[in-house]
Amino acid sequence: MPYALCFLLFMIGLYCAVVKKNMVKIVIGILIMEYAVNLFLVMLGFRWGGRAPIITAEDMVGGSLSELFVNSSVDPLPQALVLTAIVISLGSLALMISICIRTYERYGTFDITQIRRLKG
């Protein structure tokens, strides 16, 4: 169920990016898509009642990891991926917004139906 909601969020973002005419709204749509994917990644590593995967002395039983640790710790990798993805989307957001601002300076509008000098 949470996965379906996550996919719904993704589709809302895609709809917004494809259908909206305002440049800023398109950028927001792309961001919603990125957040949906980030949310999906975080959910992959989620576990009810899970705990941080840090090995302490109590977790070692006879030289190997205890069963409790293996069964209750969360997967840390998706969190590392999400951090990287957030940094990347921050970079692309900055570039997108700066291009929007430059375009506004040139054309005096954010409406993409009026920004149409390229054709063919």
Add this chain to the structure above:
Amino acid sequence: MTIPLPVFVAIPLVTAFLLPLFGKKGKAAATALANLATLLLLVSAVTLVGQSRVYEIGKWSIPLGINLVLDGLSCLLLLAISVVSCATMLFSVRYMEQYTSKSKYLSLFMLMVAGMNGVVLSGDIFNLFVFLEIASLASYALVGFGCEHEELEASFKYMVLGSIASTFILFGVALVYGNTGSLNMAYISKAIQSSGMNAGLAFALCLFMTGFGLKAALVPFHAWLPDAHPSAPAPISAMLSGVLIKSLGVYALVRIIFNVFGVSVSVSWVLISLGVLSMVIGVFLAVGQWDFKRLLAYHSISQMGYVVLGIGIGALILARGGNIAWASLAILGGLFHLVNHAVFKSLLFLTSGSIQMSTGTRQLKELGGLTEKMPLTRTTCSIASASIAGIPPFNGFWSKLIIVISAVQAGFLSLAAVTVIVSLVTLISFLKIQRYIFLGELPENLQEVKENKGTMAIAMASLACLCVLMGLLLIPSLRESILEPAVTVLTDGMRYSTNIINM
């Protein structure tokens, strides 16, 4: 001496961060440094020919750490990237004097090279995504580098579609991780082999095909390319058309399909239909264009269609369990056309830049009679046009011939016929270019036009020499060291995982 693989990402990345420090005063020094870096990359790429190895970053062994993988296919792409970036960097020395803040341009250029090298060397899909974003972000900024109306518009369009593609790819990566528990390509492939495909993985494959298809500008996803490529400065158009759409789009797509998910009949048909659609629609849209660079951009779509068609036919033969030799021939044709296209299309964009710099326009109707005024540009442009139209003995002819032969061999006579017809239409549109730019009356306002000399001439002449000589890649000794290993990587398919794990 063996060169460690991270060098290919580290050199351009470090140079990219050093270059803006030079500022306005040290423009000459910055240019020299950037050229040195691309030259160094070219030399290192040449020394890697014929090698294959795995580099584990920080000595973390494979499933735990990040690894870089060099095999035949990566090596082929690295060579193409290095050759084209070296030539275009040489061209930019003089060409980019028209623009302000040259050091920022050089920095973005090196960042793009770092991203592309990373994509072709990366051994796990998440790093592939990260490098892909580095290269894409640099290219969005470079497309809008002039900051004029059209350039900003093209850049925004490219950026929106590119960001959607990246999001699709990241979603695919997340689905693959959720279903196989690994990000390393070799281990994902192993997991898929043992447990088989499920709905999640199939959906991930669709997402990858859409995402990389958008990056490669195959036909249903091509809308951004004809705007973005002509708007960039000429050397960047050459880089974008020459190597960016290949390394970010076709290479990644082919790597994921052949080596990670494994070929299947339905996926091969998707590849073949994407290829044919791009080939036909691209070329017919190109014929009607009057803007030189826009025409070339449409031809990029059409030529990428050839590459994907060749590889798709190979995939279909492999998926049906047919003759491996036929499959190898088809894939060889596709990959050979990929490198050939990198050379002749970047040369065509460089000549368009040279013409634009001398005459101030790239509208075919405003040009004419430049043969006498710009002899070198004329010669190189004719060589490149002959290559792309598939006239013997230039390189484009050989790769198109191989694709046609393999289509006939596989029993697709209609596909072979379409390939030949598209090639003829390509010839027509390049005759149009020759006719309107170099022959006919010289317009009044172009009487004072001068040929571009120096580094621009060297860059164009060296690429033209490559166009003539690259047919030699088919002679057995060179073929076995450069093209064959790349083909073997793909025909091996799922054996990739065991090869990597045992290496």
